[in-house]
Amino acid sequence: MSAKGKAWFIAASIAVFIATAAVSFVVGNYSIESGKLVSYLTGRGALDENERYIIFEVRLPRIVMASLTGAALAAGGVSMQAIFRNPLVSPFVIGLSSGAALGAAVGIVYLNASVAAVESLSFLFGTVAVFASYLLSGFGRETTLLLLFGLVATSFSHSAIGLMQYFADPEHQLPALTFWMLGGFDGITLSSLKYSVPVILACMAVLYAYSYKMNLLTLSDAEARSLGVNVAAAKFVIIFFSTLMVCSCVSKAGVIGWIGLTVPHISRIILGPDNRLVFVSSSILGAAFLLASDDLARTLTPGEIPVGIITSAIGAPVFAAILLKYRKSGWN
């Protein structure tokens, strides 16, 4: 694709995202006519108190968090794929999601499922799982070791989660834990976004600044070094900020699968492998994809479906379609 075509593609993705966000304000179980919202925003009409509450206190924070989470998961996927030189890893590859789930389980089972406890524990356990893998592997020097220690952290967390599920109260705790692990944006308030929004945006900015170094890191450690990259420092920065970013989202929204894997892949098929473009495009598409999935999650049934179910239901077949394409053309 030409440089102009790539610019058009990114512009089109932004348009899709804006359209999805606009639709997200008006769809939902409490129906608000789009005309009414438009005339309110242009100062020609009014909304009643209920409608204002729904739009600004319920839907706005939800839209902000779903967009940022989608962007962060996709951008985290791009970053980890560069570190592992593998287009098939997700941002959860070194233990983040299972560590975070273990933290959430502790909060739900032992601390009365208080929101603050679940959030802070899942953030803490998620980051600890990643940095334990990172330190045990000798600061990520050997990528294979890092991957394997990530596997160890994942398995260990899963056995602890299993134990807690076994002893959890099946009436209240077990469903809460299950719902958390499938991900969702219900109950997100504007005030709860005060810290996570700036943290996520700052991490994303740092990672984007490293997107060219990511290109060089995909070659090999030795080549990246001989092309001028301080490999150990670059790996640390990328792992640190992507963990901080993804954990900030997971601790609020639970584990949402497939975005970190599928969205960067689609971006690469269209834009080529340059991470300076793939990072931007994946963030925008990830935001649009998760936002649309969340719209489905809250409209498909009178209640609410965990959004992770929707992203897997869409992401897995899309990924299968990509794989079928490779079956014809060969992997490389």
Next chain:
Amino acid sequence: MNARIQIENLSFKYPSRPGRSRSYIFRGLSAAFEAGSSVALLGPNGAGKSTLLNLLAGHLKPSEGRALIGGTDISKMPADEAAKLVSVVPQEHHPAFNFTARDMILMGRAPHNGFFGIVSESDHEIVVEVSKKTDLEGLLDNEYTKLSGGERKRVILARAMAQQTPVMLFDEPEAHLDIRHQHMFFKLISGLARDENKLCIYSVHNPSLALRYSSVVILMDAVGENIIIGPTTEVMTCRNLETAYKVKFGMAEGGSMGALLYVET
């Protein structure tokens, strides 16, 4: 920047190599290599050729002694500064992402293009220039992973040339190349040394290639105890090669081809 490399009392041992009888790969190595030299690094498998190249590239830290490039210890140089002085042509590899040949060559400009790798018009001119020299002009927009082994090797050479460093290191440049491309490759390397006053150092398995294209030879034996460094014509004698490789060599004189080495059976 002066391309001179000076190694002083250089020793290297790997931290732990179970089953290896020798602790040091080599010990107390001292020598100097001047700009404009084409240096062949010869020796049997496991002699320590790659280790020495990695030390000169700054990828490994010496156990004792130091390697100086233009007066500065390479192992203490930050990666971005070292990349302006030394480029490396590694052995063949398969990257996971499908960059084009042009993308790969442009990465050679990374040390000059700042944090975000913004390329300028002159970078594109450099790519065209080095791709002409490496016979890649028609292949620039092909995916690197879909090129043949020999083409990939030339792309990596072109990338190192685009890096425009005074010192260039090559790890077994003849591997995976047919005999015509081997000679093309070595002609290019010795041209870079002769015409652009670069210091080129390469490990090589075929002594005939070293004999024909190098001006200086480093001949290592299997245990790192007997390392001979000197002008090619002085080092490349049948007796020295026999000591290093433990096979019998013969030498035939032949026209413009120069001396041809062969192994006596």
